[in-house]
Amino acid sequence: MSKLIDFQTDPSKYRHWKVTYDGAIANLYMDVDEKGGLFDGYELKLNSYDLGVDIELADIVQRMRFEHPEVKTVVMRSAKENVFCAGANIRMLGGAAHSHKVNFCKFTNETRNTFEAAEKDSGQKYIAAVKGACAGGGYELALACNYIILTDDSTSSVALPEVPLLAVLPGTGGLTRVTDKRKVRRDLADVFCSTEEGVKGKKAKDWKLVDEVVPNSKFDDVVEERAKQFAEQSQKSDVEKGIHLGPLSRTFSEDGSVSYSLVEVTIDREAQVAYISISGPDADAPTTIDELVEQGDQAYLLKLARELDDAILHLRLNEMEIGLLVFKSQGDPDCLLAHEKLLNENQNHWLANEILCYWKRVLKRVDLTSRSMIALVEHGSCFAGVLAELLFSVDRSYMMEDEFEGDNRPLATITLSQSNFGLFPMSNDLTRLETRFLGDPASIDSAKDRVGEALEAAEAEELGLVTMILDDIDWDDEIRIFMEERVSFSPDAMTGMEANLRFAGPETMETRIFGRLTAWQNWIFNRPNAVGEDGALQRYGTGKRGVYNKERV
Amino acid sequence: MVDLINVSYDTQIPNNVGLSEDRKVLKALEKWHPGYINWWNGLIPEQFQKSQVYLRTAVSVDPKGWASFGYVNMPEYRWGVLLAPQVEDRKIPFGEHKGEPAWQEVPGEYRNMLKRLIVIQGDTEPGSVEQQRFLGLTAPSLYDLRNLFQVNVEEGRHLWAMVYLLHKYFGKDGREEADDLLRRSSGSDEAPRMLGAFNEETPDWLSFFMFTYFTDRDGKMQLESLAQSGFDPLSRTCRFMLTEEAHHMFVGETGIGRTIDRTCQVMNENGITDPYDINRIRELGVIDLPTMQKKLNLHYTLSLDLFGQEVSTNAANAFNAGIKGRYMEPRIDDDHQLTNDTYKVWDLVDGKLTHHEVPALTAINMRLRDDYVRDAAGGIGRWNKIIEKAGIEFEMKLPHEAFNRKIGVFANLNFDPEGNLLSDEEYKAGVPQWLPNKSDGDFIQSLMVPVSEPGKYAGWISPPKVGIDSKPGDFEYVKLHMA
Numbered sequence A: 001m002s003k004l005i006d007f008q009t010d011p012s013k014y015r016h017w018k019v020t021y022d023g024a025i026a027n028l029y030m031d032v033d034e035k036g037g038l039f040d041g042y043e044l045k046l047n048s049y050d051l052g053v054d055i056e057l058a059d060i061v062q063r064m065r066f067e068h069p070e071v072k073t074v075v076m077r078s079a080k081e082n083v084f085c086a087g088a089n090i091r092m093l094g095g096a097a098h099s100h101k102v103n104f105c106k107f108t109n110e111t112r113n114t115f116e117a118a119e120k121d122s123g124q125k126y127i128a129a130v131k132g133a134c135a136g137g138g139y140e141l142a143l144a145c146n147y148i149i150l151t152d153d154s155t156s157s158v159a160l161p162e163v164p165l166l167a168v169l170p171g172t173g174g175l176t177r178v179t180d181k182r183k184v185r186r187d188l189a190d191v192f193c194s195t196e197e198g199v200k201g202k203k204a205k206d207w208k209l210v211d212e213v214v215p216n217s218k219f220d221d222v223v224e225e226r227a228k229q230f231a232e233q234s235q236k237s238d239v240e241k242g243i244h245l246g247p248l249s250r251t252f253s254e255d256g257s258v259s260y261s262l263v264e265v266t267i268d269r270e271a272q273v274a275y276i277s278i279s280g281p282d283a284d285a286p287t288t289i290d291e292l293v294e295q296g297d298q299a300y301l302l303k304l305a306r307e308l309d310d311a312i313l314h315l316r317l318n319e320m321e322i323g324l325l326v327f328k329s330q331g332d333p334d335c336l337l338a339h340e341k342l343l344n345e346n347q348n349h350w351l352a353n354e355i356l357c358y359w360k361r362v363l364k365r366v367d368l369t370s371r372s373m374i375a376l377v378e379h380g381s382c383f384a385g386v387l388a389e390l391l392f393s394v395d396r397s398y399m400m401e402d403e404f405e406g407d408n409r410p411l412a413t414i415t416l417s418q419s420n421f422g423l424f425p426m427s428n429d430l431t432r433l434e435t436r437f438l439g440d441p442a443s444i445d446s447a448k449d450r451v452g453e454a455l456e457a458a459e460a461e462e463l464g465l466v467t468m469i470l471d472d473i474d475w476d477d478e479i480r481i482f483m484e485e486r487v488s489f490s491p492d493a494m495t496g497m498e499a500n501l502r503f504a505g506p507e508t509m510e511t512r513i514f515g516r517l518t519a520w521q522n523w524i525f526n527r528p529n530a531v532g533e534d535g536a537l538q539r540y541g542t543g544k545r546g547v548y549n550k551e552r553v
Numbered sequence B: 001m002v003d004l005i006n007v008s009y010d011t012q013i014p015n016n017v018g019l020s021e022d023r024k025v026l027k028a029l030e031k032w033h034p035g036y037i038n039w040w041n042g043l044i045p046e047q048f049q050k051s052q053v054y055l056r057t058a059v060s061v062d063p064k065g066w067a068s069f070g071y072v073n074m075p076e077y078r079w080g081v082l083l084a085p086q087v088e089d090r091k092i093p094f095g096e097h098k099g100e101p102a103w104q105e106v107p108g109e110y111r112n113m114l115k116r117l118i119v120i121q122g123d124t125e126p127g128s129v130e131q132q133r134f135l136g137l138t139a140p141s142l143y144d145l146r147n148l149f150q151v152n153v154e155e156g157r158h159l160w161a162m163v164y165l166l167h168k169y170f171g172k173d174g175r176e177e178a179d180d181l182l183r184r185s186s187g188s189d190e191a192p193r194m195l196g197a198f199n200e201e202t203p204d205w206l207s208f209f210m211f212t213y214f215t216d217r218d219g220k221m222q223l224e225s226l227a228q229s230g231f232d233p234l235s236r237t238c239r240f241m242l243t244e245e246a247h248h249m250f251v252g253e254t255g256i257g258r259t260i261d262r263t264c265q266v267m268n269e270n271g272i273t274d275p276y277d278i279n280r281i282r283e284l285g286v287i288d289l290p291t292m293q294k295k296l297n298l299h300y301t302l303s304l305d306l307f308g309q310e311v312s313t314n315a316a317n318a319f320n321a322g323i324k325g326r327y328m329e330p331r332i333d334d335d336h337q338l339t340n341d342t343y344k345v346w347d348l349v350d351g352k353l354t355h356h357e358v359p360a361l362t363a364i365n366m367r368l369r370d371d372y373v374r375d376a377a378g379g380i381g382r383w384n385k386i387i388e389k390a391g392i393e394f395e396m397k398l399p400h401e402a403f404n405r406k407i408g409v410f411a412n413l414n415f416d417p418e419g420n421l422l423s424d425e426e427y428k429a430g431v432p433q434w435l436p437n438k439s440d441g442d443f444i445q446s447l448m449v450p451v452s453e454p455g456k457y458a459g460w461i462s463p464p465k466v467g468i469d470s471k472p473g474d475f476e477y478v479k480l481h482m483a
Helices: A051-066 A090-095 A098-122 A137-144 A162-166 A174-181 A186-193 A201-206 A216-233 A289-298 A300-318 A333-345 A350-367 A385-393 A432-436 A441-449 A457-462 A475-488 A491-502 A509-524 B023-043 B108-131 B142-169 B171-183 B205-227 B232-269 B278-283 B289-305 B313-320 B360-389 B424-434 B438-447
Strands: A017-022 A025-030 A073-078 A083-085 A125-130 A133-135 A147-152 A157-159 A212-215 A250-252 A258-260 A263-268 A273-279 A324-330 A372-377 A396-401 A468-471 B052-058 B067-073 B342-349 B352-359
Touching (some): A017 A051, A073 A216, A083 A137, A098 A137, A098 A350, A098 A509, A125 A216, A137 A157, A137 A174, A174 A186, A273 A300, A289 A300, A372 A385, A372 A491, A396 A457, A396 A475, A491 A509, B023 B171, B052 B142, B052 B232, B108 B205, B142 B171, B142 B205, B142 B232, B205 B232, B205 B289, B205 B360, B232 B360, B289 B360
Parallel strands (some): A073 A125, A083 A133, A125 A147, A133 A157, A372 A396, A396 A468
Antiparallel strands (some): A017 A025, A250 A258, B342 B352
16 A cells, blocks of 8 residues: 555545535535545445545535535435445455554544534534444444434444454444443443444434434435424524635655645655644735635635645655654744734634634644654744644744854744634643643743743743753754654654653543544554454455454453 | 234144243244234235135144145134254354354354344245235136235245244344334335345236246245254254245246246237237237246346345355355355355456456355356246247246346446446337336236136136146135125
């Protein structure tokens, strides 16, 4: 699996989904093209999915918000008879490298979270209208919706058959959402998750696995009625027209570097380091919200979010041996803050809200990236407001102190804004600063007192906003030595350590998915009982059962 | 009417499973039985419920005399629970447990798989009765009416057989599944039967014969494979069901044969030699051979779909687990574990049909379908003999397996009955010649008038060569209740 995976798509390229728009209601049909797998060696039967299918879904969800803000209810259903969705394709999983499986699961998890949050963030409510078999990842798709309707035709069921069938976990949030979101009693959840055929009809409702069970003959009517009803109840203001998300300006070079309009990714393959350089705004902020709408996908903060998002995904999936990501920025922090201010002051406007919510997701994506990450706050940089969040997302930050010889750029500063104090919560539901200063509210208050000030190195260090400040004499050497040391460590230990240190504080459903569920799943993905030659995942489809080592570890 | 409250299960239900001492099953059956009787009474038109039908009833498993014939009111039919005699020291005949003693209780690890197979099999049994519910009103003779009801009550008994297994071996889940077998209903919007072919209409008697010939033959193949099961009660149940199933296919084969015979006879009497002179043939009140071929095409291809995907994980799992074997498993010369064997399955490469080898374990469905195709070909030859004997130039044929398929590699592709891949337009143009359309259906329907005088037959069908239970030609197979 070495071909380049592209996360950019658009409706003209969809092979697996169809969307129709009907005023406030969007109908989303899953209709996976069996022959449309991202890789060779498997067919996507029974609406099973691979990363390619999910990339389309992520695109749909994203466009739903920006291009179709008029939509208040999204009805997700299958265009195939007798099956809603059979989940992730098992042969794809069986044939995929461990690293691909892990990244696949992470991306699908992020997509699930995205449409799940659409109700709260954007007033777009997702309904899963389930007819036919809804198993594994299929039920996980439904679980991430805000409302599940199941037909009562005495055949259709919801199921998480991973454990009995494949010796792996329902790892796209399945186990977690059953208990944490749907609040299924834990013993019933135990029965459910070990029953291959799942649960149907009234029992599914009684066990809280679905919200509503309706007679098959009334199914379509009820789905339509609910869609209308939810749309009417929605608090979302009416928006006539969205903006168009055009293709990104993006060029790949032989050496692995990627050029966007505002983001440059350069790769030092030998050092196993990627530099992600962000450019500040190239123009003044729009003065009115109408002007922002006019700019559409060219609005600075939206364009930057899209490019950064794509860059991160590209590095995750296509540059597996790059162990260290280094964030840099150059630009005018005041101008950047002006762009941000327009959004902050217009949070009730749909587009401002969407751009801010998108940044929340992009920043979470950064948090969840299993690479060592640092930020270099150089002279001339613009780590202000939303971009300052990157400093609190990465594992360490280094800041230039005082003037550097031959460097006439403005002195390095960090500027906090109100948005660093609540607008962009992490998956643990705390702000990055709250996580950084866990149990130390005084530090947060001190930082808050300095909102809007361009903080130079010494001040930033004093406030605890950077890891280390370095002057002209030490900078190059310290950074070099750190990088060399970092990439010399075991990548596994790094991933584990970072994932633990980044998410201090309370657990939420999201942290439980990305921490507990994912970690156990990834452990199982490495165990012979699942992936060994005689393991259940490898043997699936051959008719032979997995052979298990019965030792409990 | 049956006294629903005081059914003596020991006397009312012929059984060889010690029902009267089995408290668990008795309790479950007591709850289920009223629903079943309601289902039956709601299904078959009332005048027939009250009629006396000359039926065979399975009363024991003695191969020399397992059935008794006599007049019965259908609601009082003694649906029995009969299992073929236990073979001493029976071993699991195939799969990874081959050679181990056959299971007498459900092995926990295969509980769900077994239950699913039993439910699917069970779902087809009442499904066909539902499909055929109105045919009694247009029976071409009392002989045929009796055969219809024979098939119906025996499908009902097969439902009982599956329900017994669910009640006996699958606890609470099994009872719920048994209830759902009565809840689903053929062609229902609410809760349709599980398999497509059992939701199609059986609108006329030719369809009924085609159904019993082609679709019940799928049932036979499924029962044959389940009869090999390492789960002994399932094996024994299915072995006994097969003795009854043979009659259903007999009804189909002779029904089609008699229809063909009658058409040829009328053509000859009227000096028609061209089988495609359809209008003239139809005007004489018989069904032209090309239309019969179309009906054959439809029912055969629907039945092929019942075998599922050519390459199937579920089928492989069930075989390897020792739950569901192959047709004539003991006669197959291999290791019965399929460790290194391959099997040829159809594939479509660049628009061309080809065969390619896949691990035999995954091709269990394909193999069973191949066996089915061979088995189904037998009757075609015998029908063609009738046509040949009448001196008419026409040959009935099984269409290519790729034609008109909704499941498997050929699904929803445009193949003609010879197996050529066509464009959308070519296919659309050809369909009226290959599959029955509404006007064909209307014509057949127009011939469907009931004949209820003993020994008399509707004009479109010949009398049988011999009667049931060696009864004479004018035997009153059904004493109709006249309201």
